[in-house]
Amino acid sequence: DVFTRSKFQNIKEKTFAMIKPDAYIHIGKIISIIERSGLQISNLKMTKMSQEDAREFYGEHKGKPFYDGLVNFMSSDLIVGMELVGDNAIKRWRELLGPTNTLVAREQAPNSIRGLFGTDGTKNACHGSDSPGSAFRELNFFFAKTSKLKTQAFFNQCTCCVI
Ligand code: IDP
Numbered sequence: 095d096v097f098t099r100s101k102f103q104n105i106k107e108k109t110f111a112m113i114k115p116d117a118y119i120h121i122g123k124i125i126s127i128i129e130r131s132g133l134q135i136s137n138l139k140m141t142k143m144s145q146e147d148a149r150e151f152y153g154e155h156k157g158k159p160f161y162d163g164l165v166n167f168m169s170s171d172l173i174v175g176m177e178l179v180g181d182n183a184i185k186r187w188r189e190l191l192g193p194t195n196t197l198v199a200r201e202q203a204p205n206s207i208r209g210l211f212g213t214d215g216t217k218n219a220c221h222g223s224d225s226p227g228s229a230f231r232e233l234n235f236f237f238a239k240t241s242k243l244k245t246q247a248f249f250n251q252c253t254c255c256v257i
Contacts, residue, residue, distance in 0.1 A: 104181035108136070110223045110232035111178050111187055115171035117211045117219035124207060124220065128178065131190060137177035137237055145169045147243050151235060164216050175236040184229055187222040194218060 113124055118140070128135060143151065148168035155161050178187055192199035192206025196218045199208035211219040223229035236243060 106179070106181055107183040107226065107229070108233060109178050109183040109187050109229045110221070110236060111176040112221040112236075113174040113176075114217065114219055114221060115167060115173060116213045116217040117207075118172045118174055120211045120219075121174055124211065127190060127207060128176075131180075131186060133178045133180040133183055133186060135176050136179045138174065139176075139236065140172055140174045141243070142172055143169045143243070151232070160216055167216055177233055177237060184223055184226065188224065191220055191222050 111128070113121060117124065121140075125135070145165055148165040149156070152161065152164055152168070155164065180186065190207055192203035192208040194208075195215045196208050196212030197214065199206050199212060199218070203209050207220050208218045213219070223232050235241060
């Protein structure tokens with residue numbers, strides 16, 4: 095019946111995952127964790143958020159004491175946005191992330207992504223949508239044709255080589 099199905103049947107979901115600026119250097123290790131988990135990467139984009147992008151993406155935190163620091167951090171360097179698909183993808187990806195605060199994650203879930211690759215309370219390696227509604231909004235923000243994300247040209251900013 096409907097109750098039994100809703101309680102026990104796995105629901106195939108999409109979620110939005112993002113590697114934050116402090117962790118894109120670990121992209122290979124993070125993707126490896128995703129692959130081993132059985133979640134499937136169905137879209138991926140490496141880019142850079144403008145301050146405006148970051149302010150909109152984290153709009154629900156506007157006014158909180160960490161908001162400006164979060165916006166500066168999120169627009170400071172490259173990020174990698176991913177669409178993940180799988181049974182209960184939203185919950186499973188957040189379980190792989192571990193607690194929001196890296197220092198707590200190191201204590202309580204040392205093998206979680208934040209425990210392994212995070213830096214501090216704000217710089218915590220990766221993001222994951224917390225509900226189907228946020229997943230829908232964030233995936234659209236990042237990947238829809240009508241996306242308002244201003245993909246930054248970072249190619250020309252490279253200072254490590256001559257081309
Ligand atoms: P979540 O990313 O685990 O869903 P949220 O509460 O939605 O956690 O916060 C969004 C992001 O804002 C966090 O991932 C972290 O980067 C930053 N953040 C949240 N709470 C704090 C805080 O108390 N101090 C500093 N940064 C915070």
